[in-house]
Amino acid sequence: MYGTQSKRDLSLEFQSQIPILRPSIHARRANLTVKFQDLYGFTVEGNVDDVNVLNEVREKVRKQGRVWWALEASKGANWYLQPSIAEGIALKSSLKFSSLANAITLKRLIRKGIPPVLRPKVWFSLSGAAKKKSTVPDSYYNDLTKAVEGKVTPATRQIDHDLPRTFPGHPWLDTPEGHATLRRVLVGYSFRDSDVGYCQGLNYVAALLLLVMKTEEDAFWMLAVLLENVLVNDCYTNNLSGCHVEQRVFKDLLTQKCPRIATHLEALEFDVSLVATEWFLCLFSKSLPSETTLRVWDVLFYEGAKVLFHVALAIFKMKEEELLITHHVGDVINILHKTTHHLFDPDELLTVAFDKIGSMTTNTISKQRKKQEPAVMAELDQRLRRLNSLKVDENEN
């Protein structure tokens, strides 16, 4: 159905066919920039060190797979999908001891990474997408895509502009079949939630979901659960107010967790939104290498939207010394862009994100969001008033 099968074959092919890259001594000496394909078929440009890191990551992924199989052997198949564990994080207090122990094991395990072959199953269940899908008739997605076929809206027009501009050059996403599949998911969602419609950035998120999930329909439900349950409300709606709120919360967290950086950046008049807007709207998919992004998403789907703050703070934290000697906003942006593009080792990032940044509860973050909401609303309101007053001036002239 929808040609997803051939897509799967294609992406599986990549994973088995890509040879381990062994850079020659000459390449090492020259420190050449090389182009290669990563696990998910993305072309990556990097130096020899990057290639080596990616090879190590591949090996670690294999090892992590063995850990999961061993646990499955001792705890039973699909132990991690039992509802009491899947919801374990949220319901810690009401759990039986054995379930609690399992939930803690699972949390640790997920932070170390879900093996790529298990991702579709684990994400679908732990994120709540399976539950969401089960509340509507089986034919929902099919009916939806059929019903909206051929309709033209501002959302569909924007989607059509963005299809060829979403991961261009990717061997499956950037084909007529890839475009058509991504289009159905995005257009379908734009009709499911007309407040969101389509927001730029979702194209990257949905594209990566398509590469991971087994079917187009599952990718659609992952997108739905992300926007409707996992992320903060109104991140993608018409004035991106939820995204504004996240930026402000992030700014406060940076002041708390990385005060030296925050003070320095304040002096440069650097606003975190210059880099973090893209991070939060694309969930890092446009900035980080694919496996690193997916590792962030592994945790995101189990622990919730606070994970985005952990990761964003970690990126700043990792470059603290370099950031402290910048003199200009542009230098800051350059350092952060360069850093994210080269974060080929997910563990390096996630270790900082969770061990060095320290814990932040979903509760505290919710409180901070509540605190920021009125300010964001006032700011958006003020902007509209300024724009309207300009219009009045023009009409009078």
Next chain:
Amino acid sequence: MEDDQEAGGEEYLFKVVLIGDSAVGKSNLLSRFARNEFDQHSKATIGVEFQTQAVEIDGKEIKAQIWDTAGQERFRAVTSAYYRGAVGALIVYDISRKTTFESVKRWIDELTTHCDTTVARMLVGNKCDLENIRDVSVEEGKEFAEQEGLFFMETSALDSTNVQTAFEIVIREIYNNVSRKILNSDSYKAELTVNRVSLVKNGNDKQSHLSCCSR
């Protein structure tokens, strides 16, 4: 942090923003100007990208830092930091899509609400290589630009037509603005210094007039 400056101690860094609807070609105008490249397969811009390019004006080297961001309407409200310190702007539309031209007014309003200082502004009708599917005439563009007091130029990032010229006109105008302002305003000087623009000490401004497609 950079090399010793030349005698006179002048260093110019002008921030110029690209604004306009989604998919009008902002990113490709930037890559054509900064790297002389056109990428058929460029990604849709979400956050902020920029490139710095040196230009020579009246024998002085000027660095232009050109900023680029997302064009979808809902992003307009996110980007106050994007405009901060901008002294020039290219407002871009696509000559093959009327709606992008109709949005220009709203982009100008957006610019006005964010930037208090004199910003050198140019209206740019991009994709002029698409003559066969043109939807906005040269006259319409020119007339609107005159009305709003903007420079005007049609460009093609694809075949390079006028790209260099368009940026250079804006950069020269900024340079003129700066030179003019410095003669009579200390506060303006202070403001620009914050943005790391050191100013000419005895700027004698010739008020050069630009012909051709400019105003």
